[in-house]
Amino acid sequence: MNLKRLNAKLLQALFCSVLAILLPASAMGAEENITVMNPAIAGKLAKRVPLSPRLDTLQGKTIYMVDNQWGGPEGAYQLFEEMQVWFAENMPSVKTILRRTEGNMFTDDPALWKEISEKGDAAIIGTGQ
């Protein structure tokens, strides 16, 4: 670097330093903080509800299997049938009852829930998707 170019660089650095002292930060490119409003809305948490007590064992018990027809009546029915096969082979004392809900995945079926509570010991419910 020749002397002339070095002098020019030094002058440029001096000029920038003086500017930094004299001008506000915003004029030098540093951003100021701003405050904006929050678009999000708080959600209400659901009321906590406990699970019912578990069984000591499934041996000799009746398990209802409920297909809620997500994907249609054949969407997952055979999945439950395969579970029935598993219980028959591996836990033969377990009685399984396979049912479809009266409605679909979006609707309730209180009559079936009542039947399960009266005749069943446990339930497997599903299944999508």
Next chain:
Amino acid sequence: MSRHARSVEELGVPTVATAGINIVNYALDYDFKYSNGMPIRYVAFPFPIAGQPRSVHKEYVAGKDQLTGQPVMTAIVDALTTPLTDKEKMTDTASSAQAETEPRFLAPDTEENLRHLFKDKEWTDYNPIILPTEERVSEMLTGTSHKPDEVINTIRFMPGNRELTVEKVAIAAVMAGAKPEYMPLLLAIATRAPFGNSTTSMANTIIVNGPIRKELGMNSGTNAMGPYNDANSVAGRFFTLISKTAGDYRNNVNAWESLGSNLQYNSVTIAENEEKLPEGWEPLHVQMGFKPEDSVVTIGTGWSYISSLGETQPAYPAHMLIRDYLRSLSAYGSGATIYVDPTTASLLKDVNGFETKLKLSEWLSENVEKTVASYWGNGVIMTSNMAMAFQGLEPYASWQKMSRDALIKPFNNPKAINVVVVGGSIQTTWFATDFRLNPGVRVDDWR
């Protein structure tokens, strides 16, 4: 699924819920937190389940629980027999329905950092937004007489009972780039927020009728559906932003459309070209029972949007091609919305003899046929309507019993087939969609 499991648990029966891992992740997190409140025990299968052959389902049952890595059936037995943890016994009656809190203002930061924050929080459509300073929001609120703290909509889907206020609408309006005079329209739109959200690719339409169209300079003519007008563009974008902010839509948290929909950027936002309706054809809002001088916005939900491409051919006029296109749609709820250019509308009326929109709807209802196999081959139809068939409800019960090749008329409610006139009279084109329209909302109520 989680609601069903909870219903049975509440009757004292230990229950395990099963689903694909995509659904279980949502159920364990968002659904538990804001909707169900019961720590249901889940066992997760690989995804997808529906549509798979028995051999795959057999493998699923013999395979691993996608949550724990245990064998599926071991996980099911454990879920029904392992004693409850303290967390699973927890009740919360004293402090039920607690509210989370969101501050009115965000922490001060640089504009660049705030832009990043809005994107990180998924509050934008990832196009640049106007940051909602208090001054800008106050100015936006001058566009309505309604108080900032007025709750206009409690959003229950997704769960969380989020109370949408006029001020939150104004914030999203600023973000979308709206003018204060847009506020009555945007408030009316916000009463229908958020937009449809499913694992399928849901889409929406926003149709504006009445004097507000002219007041806001909306485009009902040439390029009405394209990016050529401020009010059309901003109102559509606003619906996206209010759905994401107020609806709390977040990718893979509670928004899990497998492919998504490009229509969610603008929601096919148009004004009906009422000035070019053929004589005898009523504007959409008048068909719904509003007065012609009312300003009304109507929002529809569906999935599909198909263009007619080119000129209407005399040998095969528009209504016949529309009929053909509708065959490919699901007919969910018998819903369809046909957008026709004024020139097409004139041909349909003057040449083809449809003296009213309803006459065209009735003709389509009577003439669109599809096979039983095609109708039930749609997953949404199968999931929602087959249960009605099993309950003996007509016409689904009969359609379920017919042979696969038999033809049915699935658009069985002509009043659900809507016709909207829009466009610049440059080409005899039209669009066929499966949008089902909600009742219109009076914009004038939000001035």
